Each structure stands twice: as structure tokens, then as C-alpha cells.
Amino acid sequence: MKQDGSVFTLENEELLVTIDRRGAELTGIYDKKAGREILWKADPSVWGRHAPILFPFVGKSFEGKYLCDGTEYEIMPHGFARDMEFEPVLCDMDECWYRLKDTPKTYAVYPFHFELEVGHRLTGRVIEVIWRVVNPDSGELLFMIGGHPAFQTPQGKTIYDYTLSFNKEGSGAEESAQQLHYLAPNENGYQEERRSGTLQLKDGQVPITKGFFDAALTYMFDDGQVSSVGLLVDGKPYVTVSCGGFPYLGVWTMEATHPFVCLEPWYGICAPDGYAGELKDRPGIQKLNAWGTWEKSYSIRIE
Structure with missing residues (x-):
């Protein structure tokens, strides 16, 4: 593992992988054998992201608004995690983890306490992306989460x-x-x-x-x-x-x-056109009980 400012690097004989603290985003997968970059370069004139994490929503809420326990909130498409600074938790030669916790600013648009941990693990020619959502509160946590890797x-x-x-x-x-x-x-x-x-x-x-x-x-x-x-x-x-x-x-x-x-x-998934119901009833919503932990992963294999 190498650290260069806010970017961490995982490397083996096959691949060189970079992850940014901002959004805990995978920003590079360089195939050392083929001599080429696999991930999109995030050209801001086209689309300025590589592989953002979508949390606590996937896609758009209808007219940028949603209803939670009778109160209306405004939220940007895909939520806010992709634009926030994560805290490094563990980083070594082939694995790194970041953590994001709720803040007063996130609570104003998303009325839940949460911890989101994001891990990247490099094994051979495979990168495993792990998401761990923790509910630190006594109420139910409603959320969505998604990956968005772009392969150039x-x-x-x-x-x-x-x-x-x-x-x-x-x-x-x-x-x-x-x-x-x-x-x-x-x-x-x-x-x-x-x-x-x-x-x-x-x-x-x-x-x-x-x-x-x-x-x-x-x-x-x-x-x-x-x-x-x-x-x-x-x-x-x-x-x-x-x-x-x-x-x-x-x-x-x-x-x-x-x-x-x-x-x-x-x-998770974007809202149906015209959807004005409660967040708990929206298609794709995930529900995590009080004090619970939710963990899922997907993998990217460079062939």
C-alpha cells in the first residue's frame, strides 16, 4: 500500500489500484500485464467520475424530494456519499477500508444516523468492493447503495x-x-x-x-x-x-x-415517475434494524 495525499494504492504483480478518500471511490485499475488503464479517466468535460458509490440513494427521487415519516426532504441524485471525505480505517498492501458517519449536514437531508464502511481488496486480478452499513441508532435505518464503475x-x-x-x-x-x-x-x-x-x-x-x-x-x-x-x-x-x-x-x-x-x-433503484409515497415503501429500499449491520460485496475481474 502506498499513500499519496488522499489517494491510496494497492498493488501486486498483476494490477495497480488506486482509491480516493473523497467518496471512497475507486479511481484507477491499471493492468500491468497489458499496459493499460481499465477505468474511465473521469474527464470532467464528459463525465467527471470513475466509480462513485451511490449512497444513501440510487438514482433520482421524484422531483428531487422524498417523504419520510410525513416530512418532506430534498436530496440530490445518488445521495451525498460520493462527494464526501471518508476516514481511513485500515490500509495495507492488498486491502483498504474507509468510514463515513452522519453529520448535522447529512442529517438535515437524510434523517438517519449511520456508519458506512467501504473496503477494497486486491487478490490477483480481482478487486473486491465491500460495503458495510451500520445502524448505530434505536430506529430502523432506510437506505440504498450502489456501485457505478465505468470501464473505458x-x-x-x-x-x-x-x-x-x-x-x-x-x-x-x-x-x-x-x-x-x-x-x-x-x-x-x-x-x-x-x-x-x-x-x-x-x-x-x-x-x-x-x-x-x-x-x-x-x-x-x-x-x-x-x-x-x-x-x-x-x-x-x-x-x-x-x-x-x-x-x-x-x-x-x-x-x-x-x-x-x-x-x-x-x-436500490430510481423512483417511479410521480412517486410521492413514504420512503419505506419506495421500490428498492433496504431496511436495517436497530443496532444492526448490513454487508454486501461485488467484484471486478480484469480478464
């Missing part, structure tokens, strides 16, 4: 050289395994039932072609259908995100410039 296209390639490769959870007919149901946001960023659909696969794969994201600005696969999703480049494995047990997975890009594709494991 290799030099000389575009997103149209990518193929998505899916492994589905559960068992069922072979025919059903060749399609995935998805939800999709409207132009305002809210779920809209008429935009949902089915993505057809062949041998578990679908190429990204021009217009692929016209059907869904973001593909939001629900019901825990996806246990892993990979990007193939010219038919060869490039990167794989494993997220078994996650209820949602998002796939997104900025197709106008198409420099990257995001593979996003979520415990």
Missing part, C-alpha cells in the same frame, strides 16, 4: 467493439435464460413502466450496436436476474463484474461520446 474502451476501440455477456441467477428453461427483463428511466430519470422491455440474448450475449441505448437510456435489470456481467472486446473477455444476489444491475453509457460503459450493481 481500449485504445483504438469504441463501445461498438464491446459485447455484453450475462450469467443469470437461478434455474429455468433455456429459452428464458436467453432474455432479460429490464426497467428503464424516462428522460427525467424516473422509472416509467411503458419503457420496460426484454433484452434478447444469444448464448448469453448481446453486442452493443449503434442505437443499443435508444431502447433504454439505462438498462436496469431487476429481480436479481444477473449474477455477473462482462464486457468482451472483439469477442475476447475484457472485464467481468460479479454481483450474485444483487437485486438490480444497471448498464449505462454516454453514447454521444461513448468513451466507456458502466456496469452497476445496485441495492
Whole structure:
């Protein structure tokens, strides 16, 4: 482990990984064998992030507002954790942990006490991302959390050289395994039932072609259908995100410039269009009992 200001580095013979205290964000995955960076470079003129952590919300609340115990609050899309300074807890050669606690400022927009610990563990060519949410209070904690890693296209390639490769959870007919149901946001960023659909696969794969994201600005696969999703480049494995047990997975890009594709494991989802109900009843909300601890992880494998 190396420390350079607010950035920590994990390194082995295969990979060099950097994590920033701001947002506990994974900011680099350099493949030493192939001599190339895998994560998007966060060009602010395009999209100025690498792999932000979405907490305590995933996506937008309707009109930027939500209701909790009868009181209305305003919250930015994806919550506030991605823009806050985390406290280093443990960092060594192949693992580091950060912690974020509530503050008066967070409590004003999100009326819960919480502790969020984020870990990154490097093993060979795999980075495991671990989330641990602690409820330090006597009441129930309501939250969402999600990953948002962006994988840039290799030099000389575009997103149209990518193929998505899916492994589905559960068992069922072979025919059903060749399609995935998805939800999709409207132009305002809210779920809209008429935009949902089915993505057809062949041998578990679908190429990204021009217009692929016209059907869904973001593909939001629900019901825990996806246990892993990979990007193939010219038919060869490039990167794989494993997220078994996650209820949602998002796939997104900025197709106008198409420099990257995001593979996003979520415990939560954007609000339905027009949703004005209580936060506890919103689709995708996670509930943590008093004094409880919630822990989940996903992994990124560089192929």
C-alpha cells in the first residue's frame, strides 16, 4: 500500500489500484500485464467520475424530494456519499477500508444516523468492493447503495467493439435464460413502466450496436436476474463484474461520446415517475434494524 495525499494504492504483480478518500471511490485499475488503464479517466468535460458509490440513494427521487415519516426532504441524485471525505480505517498492501458517519449536514437531508464502511481488496486480478452499513441508532435505518464503475474502451476501440455477456441467477428453461427483463428511466430519470422491455440474448450475449441505448437510456435489470456481467472486446473477455444476489444491475453509457460503459450493481433503484409515497415503501429500499449491520460485496475481474 502506498499513500499519496488522499489517494491510496494497492498493488501486486498483476494490477495497480488506486482509491480516493473523497467518496471512497475507486479511481484507477491499471493492468500491468497489458499496459493499460481499465477505468474511465473521469474527464470532467464528459463525465467527471470513475466509480462513485451511490449512497444513501440510487438514482433520482421524484422531483428531487422524498417523504419520510410525513416530512418532506430534498436530496440530490445518488445521495451525498460520493462527494464526501471518508476516514481511513485500515490500509495495507492488498486491502483498504474507509468510514463515513452522519453529520448535522447529512442529517438535515437524510434523517438517519449511520456508519458506512467501504473496503477494497486486491487478490490477483480481482478487486473486491465491500460495503458495510451500520445502524448505530434505536430506529430502523432506510437506505440504498450502489456501485457505478465505468470501464473505458481500449485504445483504438469504441463501445461498438464491446459485447455484453450475462450469467443469470437461478434455474429455468433455456429459452428464458436467453432474455432479460429490464426497467428503464424516462428522460427525467424516473422509472416509467411503458419503457420496460426484454433484452434478447444469444448464448448469453448481446453486442452493443449503434442505437443499443435508444431502447433504454439505462438498462436496469431487476429481480436479481444477473449474477455477473462482462464486457468482451472483439469477442475476447475484457472485464467481468460479479454481483450474485444483487437485486438490480444497471448498464449505462454516454453514447454521444461513448468513451466507456458502466456496469452497476445496485441495492436500490430510481423512483417511479410521480412517486410521492413514504420512503419505506419506495421500490428498492433496504431496511436495517436497530443496532444492526448490513454487508454486501461485488467484484471486478480484469480478464
